Amino acid sequence: KRHPPLPPGPPADPVIGHLRLIHPENQQTLFYQWGKTYGDVMYLHVFGRSLVVLNSVQAAVDLLEKRGANYSDRPHILPFEIMGWTSALTLLRYGKRFQRHRRMFQIFLDPSKCLDYQSVQRREARVLLRNLMRNSNSRETFLRQFSTAIIIRIVHGHQITSDNDPYVQIALATGYAISNAGPPGNTAVDLFPFLQHLPAWFPGAYYASFARKHKFTIDTLHDYPLEQVLNQMAEGKANTSFLSTQLEERDRDGTNYPNTIEDIKGAAGTMYCAGADTTWSTISIFFLAMVLNPECQARAQQEIESVVGPDRLPEFEDRPSLPYVECLMQEAFRWNSAVPTGIPHRSLEDDIYNGMFIPKGSIIIPNQRGMTLDENVYRDPTTFNPSRYLPEPEGNAEPYPNVFGFGRRICPGRYLADASVWIAIASVLATLDISKAVDSNGKEIIPEVAFTSGITSLTFLSEAIHTHISVPFDPEAQLQEFSSREVMY
Ligand code: HEM
Numbered sequence: 001k002r003h004p005p006l007p008p009g010p011p012a013d014p015v016i017g018h019l020r021l022i023h024p025e026n027q028q029t030l031f032y033q034w035g036k037t038y039g040d041v042m043y044l045h046v047f048g049r050s051l052v053v054l055n056s057v058q059a060a061v062d063l064l065e066k067r068g069a070n071y072s073d074r075p076h077i078l079p080f081e082i083m084g085w086t087s088a089l090t091l092l093r094y095g096k097r098f099q100r101h102r103r104m105f106q107i108f109l110d111p112s113k114c115l116d117y118q119s120v121q122r123r124e125a126r127v128l129l130r131n132l133m134r135n136s137n138s139r140e141t142f143l144r145q146f147s148t149a150i151i152i153r154i155v156h157g158h159q160i161t162s163d164n165d166p167y168v169q170i171a172l173a174t175g176y177a178i179s180n181a182g183p184p185g186n187t188a189v190d191l192f193p194f195l196q197h198l199p200a201w202f203p204g205a206y207y208a209s210f211a212r213k214h215k216f217t218i219d220t221l222h223d224y225p226l227e228q229v230l231n232q233m234a235e236g237k238a239n240t241s242f243l244s245t246q247l248e249e250r251d252r253d254g255t256n257y258p259n260t261i262e263d264i265k266g267a268a269g270t271m272y273c274a275g276a277d278t279t280w281s282t283i284s285i286f287f288l289a290m291v292l293n294p295e296c297q298a299r300a301q302q303e304i305e306s307v308v309g310p311d312r313l314p315e316f317e318d319r320p321s322l323p324y325v326e327c328l329m330q331e332a333f334r335w336n337s338a339v340p341t342g343i344p345h346r347s348l349e350d351d352i353y354n355g356m357f358i359p360k361g362s363i364i365i366p367n368q369r370g371m372t373l374d375e376n377v378y379r380d381p382t383t384f385n386p387s388r389y390l391p392e393p394e395g396n397a398e399p400y401p402n403v404f405g406f407g408r409r410i411c412p413g414r415y416l417a418d419a420s421v422w423i424a425i426a427s428v429l430a431t432l433d434i435s436k437a438v439d440s441n442g443k444e445i446i447p448e449v450a451f452t453s454g455i456t457s458l459t460f461l462s463e464a465i466h467t468h469i470s471v472p473f474d475p476e477a478q479l480q481e482f483s484s485r486e487v488m489y
Pocket residue numbers: 089090091092102105151270271272274275276278279282338339342343344345366403404405406407408409410411412413414416417418421
C-alpha cells in the first residue's frame with residue numbers, strides 16, 4: 001500500500017534498524033541532538049518496531065492531545081508486567097480499565113482536593129527544614145523522605161517518622177526495582193517475548209529474570225499497606241486516605257462500586273511510586289541550580305524577605321505575591337526535566353501528520369528534554385535563567401515548560417507535585433543558604449550536572465553542596481502546631 005514518507009531520522013542498519021545507535025544510557029541527550037538535525041518529529045525503528053520521537057510541544061499537542069483517541073495507548077512493557085505491575089495506571093492499555101483508573105486518580109488529585117492536602121505538605125516542609133538544619137549531609141535522604149511522606153500520608157493515612165519506617169523501606173526497594181528494570185518497552189525481552197521463558201544467563205533474558213526476582217517487592221508494595229489499612233479500619237483507627245476512602249465506598253456501594261481490590265491496590269501502589277522520585281528529583285535539581293547560580297538564589301531570597309518578612313515561613317497564600325520564586329521553580333522544572341523522555345504512548349491506527357506517515361502501533365516518545373530545550377521557544381536554553389518567564393522588557397515572556405505530559409495520559413499528580421515542590425523550595429529559600437561545599441584543601445567543589453537514566457532522572461549531590469542557616473527560626477516550635485491536632489483533609 002502506498003503511503004506518504006515516514007518522518008526523517010538517522011540512517012539505520014538493515015534488519016536491526018537503529019538498535020546499535022539507541023543506548024539505554026542518556027537517550028534524552030541523543031534524541032535532543034538528533035532533533036536538531038531531523039526536526040520535531042523523528043522516526044527510528046528497531047527490528048521492525050516503529051519509534052516516533054516528538055521534539056516539540058507543538059507536535060506533542062497536535063498528536064497526543066488533539067488526536068488523543070489514536071495516541072493514548074501505552075506499549076507493552078514486559079519486564080514491568082512480570083514484576084507485578086499489572087494494575088498500574090501508568091502502564092495500562094487504553095480502554096475501559098484505563099478509564100476507571102484514571103477516574104480514581106482524577107477525583108483524588110483534582111485541584112480543589114489538592115487544597116486539602118496542603119496541611120500535609122506544610123508539615124512535611126517543616127520536617128524537611130528541621131532535618132536539613134540538624135544534618136545537611138543526609139540531604140538526599142531527607143528530600144526523598146519529604147516527597148515519600150506526603151504521598152504515604154494522603155494515600156495510606158500513615159505518618160512517617162523515620163527512615164526505618166517499613167513504608168520508606170518498601171519505597172526504596174521499589175525505586176531500585178523500577179530504575180534497574182531496563183529502558184521501558186525497549187529491552188530484548190520486549191522485542192522477543194519468548195526470552196522470558198529462558199534462564200537468566202541466556203543472552204537477552206536478563207531483564208525477565210531481574211523482574212521475577214523483584215516481584216516479591218512489588219507484591220509487598222501492594223499488599224502491606226492494604227493489610228495495614230484494613231486492620232486499622234476494623235479497629236476504627238484508620239486515618240482518612242485514598243485507600244480508606246476507596247474501601248469504604250466499596251463496602252457502601254456493593255456491586256455498584258466499579259473497581260476490584262486489585263484495582264484499588266494497583267492505584268495506591270502507582271501513586272506511591274509515580275509521585276515520590278519525580279518530586280524528589282525536581283527538588284534536587286533546584287539545589288543543584290542554586291549552587292551554580294547564586295545570584296538567582298539571592299534574588300528569590302530578597303523577594304521572600306520583602307513579602308513574607310523574617311518572622312514566619314512562606315505559606316501557600318503568599319505564592320501569588322512571589323513571582324520570581326514562581327519563575328525559579330518553573331526554571332527548575334525546565335532546566336533538567338525530571339522525566340526527560342516522558343512515558344511512551346502508542347498509536348492505535350495509521351496516521352498522517354504534516355505529510356509524514358506514522359504507522360499503527362508506533363511507540364511515541366514525547367521527548368520532554370528536547371521540548372524544554374527547544375531553541376525556537378527558549379533563548380539560550382541550557383542556561384538557568386528564571387527571568388526568562390518575566391514580561392518584557394525584563395524577561396522574554398517565554399512560556400512555562402510542559403513537564404507533565406500530554407492529552408489523556410497527562411500526569412494526574414501534577415497539582416499535588418507542583419504544590420509539594422513549591423512549598424519545599426520556598427521554605428528552603430526562606431531559611432537556608434545553599435552554596436558550594438569545600439574539599440579537604442579548602443577548595444570549592446564544582447558539582448557535576450549529571451543524572452541517572454531511568455524513567456526518572458536523579459542527581460546525587462551530597463558531596464558538593466553545603467547549606468547553612470540564613471534566617472534562624474525554630475522548626476520544632478513550628479511542628480508543635482501540627483502535633484497538637486490531627487492533620488485534616
Ligand atoms: C515533579 C513531579 C512529577 C513529574 C515531573 C511528573 C511527570 C509525569 C509525566 C511526564 C508523565 C507522563 C505523561 C504522559 O504519558 O503523557 C506522568 C504520568 C503519570 N504521573 Fe506524574 N509526575 C510527577 C508527579 C506525580 C505525582 C505526585 C503523582 C501521583 C501522586 C503522579 C502520578 C502519575 C501517574 C499515575 C501517571 C500515569 C498517567 C497515565 O498513564 O494515564 N505523578 N507524570
